[in-house]
Amino acid sequence: MAGVTQPKDRSHFILPDLGEGLDEAELIKWRVSVGDEIKEHETLAEMETDKALVEVPSPWTGTVSELCGSAGDMIKVGAVLVRYGSGGSGSEVTDVAEVETAADAGSADEDAGTVVGSVSGELTVSDRFARKTEDDQAGEQVRGKALATPAVRRIARELGVDINLIAGSGRGGRVTASDVHGFSQNGASGASGPTSTPDSGFTPQAIAIPADLPPVDEGNVVETIPFRGVRRKIAEALDRSVKTAVHFTVVDEADVTQLDAKRKEYAKVLGAKMSMLPFVMSAICKALRSHPSLNAIVDDAKSQILRKDAVNLGCAVDTDHGLMVPVIHGANALSIGQLGQAVGELARGCKDRSIERERLAGGTFTISNVGSYGGMFATPIINYPEVAILAVGRAKEKVLAENGRMFVGTVMPLSLSCDHRVVDGAEGARFLNTVVGLLENPSELID
Amino acid sequence: MPITKALETHIDHISILDEHGSFDEKLGKDLIPDEDLLKLYQHMVVCRKLDEIAFKLQRSGRMGTFPQNMGQEATSLGAAYMLEDTDWMVTCYRENCGLFWRGLPMEKILQHWMGDERGNQIDRKHYCTPIAVPIGTQMLHATGLAWGAKYRGESQIACTFFGDGATSEGDFHEAMNFAANLDIPVIFFCQNNQWAISVPTSIQCSAPTVAQRGMAYGVECLQCDGNDIFAVAWCMKKAIESARDHNRPIFIEAVTYRLGDHTTADDARRYRDDEEVALWQSRDPLKRMRAFLEAKGMWNDAQQTELDEHAEATVTAAVERAEGIETPSRDDIFNWTFADIPEQIAKQRDTMRTTSLGQDPSQIASEQATTKA
Numbered sequence: 001m002a003g004v005t006q007p008k009d010r011s012h013f014i015l016p017d018l019g020e021g022l023d024e025a026e027l028i029k030w031r032v033s034v035g036d037e038i039k040e041h042e043t044l045a046e047m048e049t050d051k052a053l054v055e056v057p058s059p060w061t062g063t064v065s066e067l068c069g070s071a072g073d074m075i076k077v078g079a080v081l082v083r084y085g086s087g088g089s090g091s092e093v094t095d096v097a098e099v100e101t102a103a104d105a106g107s108a109d110e111d112a113g114t115v116v117g118s119v120s121g122e123l124t125v126s127d128r129f130a131r132k133t134e135d136d137q138a139g140e141q142v143r144g145k146a147l148a149t150p151a152v153r154r155i156a157r158e159l160g161v162d163i164n165l166i167a168g169s170g171r172g173g174r175v176t177a178s179d180v181h182g183f184s185q186n187g188a189s190g191a192s193g194p195t196s197t198p199d200s201g202f203t204p205q206a207i208a209i210p211a212d213l214p215p216v217d218e219g220n221v222v223e224t225i226p227f228r229g230v231r232r233k234i235a236e237a238l239d240r241s242v243k244t245a246v247h248f249t250v251v252d253e254a255d256v257t258q259l260d261a262k263r264k265e266y267a268k269v270l271g272a273k274m275s276m277l278p279f280v281m282s283a284i285c286k287a288l289r290s291h292p293s294l295n296a297i298v299d300d301a302k303s304q305i306l307r308k309d310a311v312n313l314g315c316a317v318d319t320d321h322g323l324m325v326p327v328i329h330g331a332n333a334l335s336i337g338q339l340g341q342a343v344g345e346l347a348r349g350c351k352d353r354s355i356e357r358e359r360l361a362g363g364t365f366t367i368s369n370v371g372s373y374g375g376m377f378a379t380p381i382i383n384y385p386e387v388a389i390l391a392v393g394r395a396k397e398k399v400l401a402e403n404g405r406m407f408v409g410t411v412m413p414l415s416l417s418c419d420h421r422v423v424d425g426a427e428g429a430r431f432l433n434t435v436v437g438l439l440e441n442p443s444e445l446i447d
Numbered sequence: 448m449p450i451t452k453a454l455e456t457h458i459d460h461i462s463i464l465d466e467h468g469s470f471d472e473k474l475g476k477d478l479i480p481d482e483d484l485l486k487l488y489q490h491m492v493v494c495r496k497l498d499e500i501a502f503k504l505q506r507s508g509r510m511g512t513f514p515q516n517m518g519q520e521a522t523s524l525g526a527a528y529m530l531e532d533t534d535w536m537v538t539c540y541r542e543n544c545g546l547f548w549r550g551l552p553m554e555k556i557l558q559h560w561m562g563d564e565r566g567n568q569i570d571r572k573h574y575c576t577p578i579a580v581p582i583g584t585q586m587l588h589a590t591g592l593a594w595g596a597k598y599r600g601e602s603q604i605a606c607t608f609f610g611d612g613a614t615s616e617g618d619f620h621e622a623m624n625f626a627a628n629l630d631i632p633v634i635f636f637c638q639n640n641q642w643a644i645s646v647p648t649s650i651q652c653s654a655p656t657v658a659q660r661g662m663a664y665g666v667e668c669l670q671c672d673g674n675d676i677f678a679v680a681w682c683m684k685k686a687i688e689s690a691r692d693h694n695r696p697i698f699i700e701a702v703t704y705r706l707g708d709h710t711t712a713d714d715a716r717r718y719r720d721d722e723e724v725a726l727w728q729s730r731d732p733l734k735r736m737r738a739f740l741e742a743k744g745m746w747n748d749a750q751q752t753e754l755d756e757h758a759e760a761t762v763t764a765a766v767e768r769a770e771g772i773e774t775p776s777r778d779d780i781f782n783w784t785f786a787d788i789p790e791q792i793a794k795q796r797d798t799m800r801t802t803s804l805g806q807d808p809s810q811i812a813s814e815q816a817t818t819k820a
Binding site: 354 | 500503504506507508509514602710711713714716717796798
């Protein structure tokens with residue numbers, strides 16, 4: 001039942017899953033007013049889900065003290081829909097704090113078990129990801145066949161309205177039931193956006209869709225993949241990063257010939273395979289010690305930069321269900337062997353989805369080992385609110401030159417992206433020089 | 448050689464009490480005693496009330512998905528009424544009325560759809576198998592149960608219920624072939640409610656009747672008006688004799704109509720015409736039964752008011768009992784599938800509470816409670 005538990009004191013009614021696996025519903029019309037006495041099973045409101053128009057009944061008898069939302073609002077499953085006041089069957093007005101807690105518990109339940117990981121732990125959605133507002137839609141052209149659920153099409157038919165003439169205010173330009181009602185009442189001039197109430201308690205999750213999207217060529221499609229779930233979370237996090245942090249990228253190469261020899265020695269001693277990654281991780285930790293401005297996060301809400309003490313090193317991991325960034329907390333205190341072990345464990349945890357939530361959050365710097373798949377340089381996207389990310393390319397033999405002499409060495413390409421708001425180009429380049437220096441002189445790297 | 452007829456046959460359609468109130472005295476004589484008629488009608492009204500309230504329970508978050516039985520009460524009830532108490536009823540999920548006739552407590556049905564599998568743990572004394580939600584699986588179970596009874600030399604038979612859609616499943620054909628060729632005393636009772644969710648019978652069955660699908664297996668086939676409890680009883684009487692006395696399976700197609708949505712997750716208005724629904728509302732088995740009883744002077748408005756109140760009280764009490772049952776532990780999903788829990792399942796159990804959104808607060812509470820205990 002969507003994990004929604006109604007409060008025992010009957011102080012408020014939390015919107016349940018009205019169908020099977022639905023996570024929101026649009027409020028079409030209230031059927032009660034504040035102060036009304038309502039009996040168990042009597043209808044509170046008419047709502048529209050992706051599947052149907054439904055009547056939502058009251059689960060108990062009581063007096064309505066607050067209606068949380070207005071017609072046209074999308075209400076999340078788990079959000080409070082109606083509050084009940086005194087005068088009902090034994091229910092008292094509850095302490096506000098208590099009510100908030102219960103509502104929070106409900107919304108935390110709503111997504112439980114469906115999302116396994118996120119690029120950055122924080123999932124609160126900033127304004128830029130919010131559902132488009134009335135202003136955004138001004139000038140949006142009505143064209144072609146309207147997007148709408150069958151339930152809404154039915155309403156339009158019943159009202160004798162041509163649905164294709166209505167400007168949709170729903171997700172992706174979808175025509176909603178309230179659009180149809182508005183259009184029917186006011187004619188074409190009534191084709192307005194949603195009447196959104198800022199404090200209605202619902203958090204829009206969709207990425208804002210620009211009003212002037214180019215037309216979509218729907219021919220020659222072999223598969224249509226819904227853009228949601230982990231993929232959507234990744235997209236939201238990356239979108240936020242690119243739109244917030246000011247990216248610049250600096251690249252360099254490290255001659256890791258000696259280090260590669262050391263790595264092979266290590267592997268022999270340990271009797272296990274060992275990649276270059278833990279060495280690079282160790283180099284990053286050491287370099288951050290002398291360049292602390294890169295081991296930081298930005299708190300944009302409070303306009304401050306938080307420099308961090310320990311290095312919590314995020315490692316981008318490619319999995320079947322998308323990109324995940326598990327974090328090695330306190331990586332600066334670990335030996336190269338321990339780093340290798342930790343990264344292996346995290347990668348396994350991501351792949352079988354057993355990884356704990358705490359291990360997907362709290363990073364201060366991220367490394368992306370893109371070279372294990374191929375490629376040389378990259379322009380990595382910062383794992384916002386961190387301020388820097390290093391992409392490691394594939395190391396391979398190359399002809400090098402020094403003091404007029406040519407020789408063959410193993411070269412590792414490195415690409416560092418920084419948030420220019422926090423890190424200047426010179427500082428980024430100096431940090432990268434330090435990393436390269438450490439990788440080229442294993443005796444400095446390996447204590 | 449001239450062309451000869453390899454087979455010439457027909458299928459009987461049985462109707463005794465039609466929607467206009469005309470009653471076939473010859474076929475209907477002594478089929479159901481008057482005092483039983485009142486009990487049967489009462490069952491149908493209570494079952495209809497459950498549909499109404501269960502629907503609201505789902506919409507207000509008090510229950511999961513629920514399939515309403517509305518419009519099909521006479522089919523399963525007529526069948527259950529004619530069977531012996533020790534004959535197996537092997538049902539899918541639209542036979543509540545028949546199950547209640549067998550004495551199955553209403554709260555078991557509610558508990559099941561509230562998401563507690565223990566609701567499907569049915570006491571052996573009712574001779575009903577658990578509600579089969581996957582389409583068509585139960586027909587093979589019924590065939591097996593009946594075969595077992597025959598093997599042990601018992602007079603018990605089995606009656607299995609399924610919809611029109613299920614007759615397009617492989618399991619149906621396997622069960623029919625098995626039962627026919629091995630002389631197994633099983634009754635195949637098809638509730639043809641015209642719709643397999645949103646697919647009309649005409650799209651998934653090119654033959655003019657569903658009943659003739661049984662003919663291919665050499666099984667006797669009957670079709671009846673499924674909203675006419677007398678017609679259902681007439682067919683069941685014949686089927687029970689055939690199965691019990693001659694070990695011959697029989698196929699009954701009861702033509703009825705699902706007046707409600709497929710389940711609470713469906714909106715039938717999207718794919719059905721209002722006219723079609725209105726036509727079948729006029730053929731409602733409850734309306735028909737009430738008119739019949741009133742015409743016989745056995746029923747009046749005062750009795751109806753009393754019955755409506757009784758129905759509401761009965762269902763409300765059952766809801767209270769069902770909601771009063773302690774919620775099962777989520778660990779049960781893992782704990783009771785294998786005798787010894789495999790490592791991977793144990794890992795799933797231990798990590799299910801962890802998501803990127805943090806721990807479920809109710810789980811933390813229950814975990815702490817368990818630790819303290």
